[in-house]
Amino acid sequence: MRLPFDTRNVLRILRSVLVVSILMAVLSSYSGSYLATYEKKLENTPGLAALLPVMMAAIGAAASAYGSRLSTDLHLGRPSVIRALKDASAQFLALIIVLGAYAEVISLVFASGKPGLVVLALKTTSCAYAVAAGLATASVVGAVKAGVNPDDVVGPLVTTVTDAVTIILSLLFAP
Amino acid sequence: MIREIVAALSSLAALVALESGTGVALELLKHKWAQHPELLAILPALMDFRGNVALAHSSRATTAQHLGDDRAMVDSTVATMIACLIVPPFIAFAVHEMYGGNLEELAAVAVLTMLAVASVVTPFTVAVVKASVRLGLDPDHVAPALTTSLSDILTVVFTFLIAGVIIS
Numbered sequence A: 001m002r003l004p005f006d007t008r009n010v011l012r013i014l015r016s017v018l019v020v021s022i023l024m025a026v027l028s029s030y031s032g033s034y035l036a037t038y039e040k041k042l043e044n045t046p047g048l049a050a051l052l053p054v055m056m057a058a059i060g061a062a063a064s065a066y067g068s069r070l071s072t073d074l075h076l077g078r079p080s081v082i083r084a085l086k087d088a089s090a091q092f093l094a095l096i097i098v099l100g101a102y103a104e105v106i107s108l109v110f111a112s113g114k115p116g117l118v119v120l121a122l123k124t125t126s127c128a129y130a131v132a133a134g135l136a137t138a139s140v141v142g143a144v145k146a147g148v149n150p151d152d153v154v155g156p157l158v159t160t161v162t163d164a165v166t167i168i169l170s171l172l173f174a175p
Numbered sequence B: 001m002i003r004e005i006v007a008a009l010s011s012l013a014a015l016v017a018l019e020s021g022t023g024v025a026l027e028l029l030k031h032k033w034a035q036h037p038e039l040l041a042i043l044p045a046l047m048d049f050r051g052n053v054a055l056a057h058s059s060r061a062t063t064a065q066h067l068g069d070d071r072a073m074v075d076s077t078v079a080t081m082i083a084c085l086i087v088p089p090f091i092a093f094a095v096h097e098m099y100g101g102n103l104e105e106l107a108a109v110a111v112l113t114m115l116a117v118a119s120v121v122t123p124f125t126v127a128v129v130k131a132s133v134r135l136g137l138d139p140d141h142v143a144p145a146l147t148t149s150l151s152d153i154l155t156v157v158f159t160f161l162i163a164g165v166i167i168s
Helices: A010-037 A039-044 A048-075 A081-110 A116-146 A150-173 B002-028 B030-035 B037-067 B070-086 B088-099 B103-134 B139-166
Strands: none
Touching (some): A039 A048, A048 A081, A048 A116, A048 B139, A081 B002
């Protein structure tokens, strides 16, 4: 069974995109506020500023890709728990490998190879992705139940919350 | 499972390679934050908004591609461009309320930055979805990572470039 959403119509798309985007933009200003509060920690931890936006983007993209697949499966009328678990696990494994390697490079370039940055990246990534993937699943299911196209909701919600969680965790884990 | 991991690895590796430019730029621009804290305050909100819009557009475009509905893809593209005109003033207002700074300057930076980024990323998203299908890749795996990473880099670059001209 396909989902009953009209995927056309500029005004319909704008209505759902604008409400979500404005809400998320205001919420993300609080992430900026938290970041500004700990600006000194960010400034005094070599490599953290280089690591943070990459972690935020990668974790958000991985969870969103998983959510997007889940949404497409529902649109095509072929939802599967096994497929969802495989997708979520594949994204997590890829995330750990890629971000671990990136943190190692950043550590060598900006932090004289100290292992702290890699440990920080792996801890932050594991915790933040667990939250993001759970939220992606809940938001797809919740959007369908609420009669909203999950394509319009999942990405914004997941990336905004992921950004906030990643900023908070990385600053908490930072020495 | 292996195929899914390889697909995710390739798109995330591309994303990290692209996003590393954003990270390194931010690391090197640390001192500018001290002079203009409102830029540090507005940057996460602009990046978040632009990423959100890019992701929603990417998700709708991949669904339209799977459904074979080109009209839906065009409508999504138009809606995305309009959203990039409407939302930035709200971001500038929120940042102004929380951190201060000149509201007119912040609004000008936000609107011009988002327009500049959208004019590049929105058509890029459609191209990535179409190219993924032609290459036999699932656009759901490829498009989100590429479009959000390009959005982030361009948002950082355009924000500092435009702010350099507008903010005295």
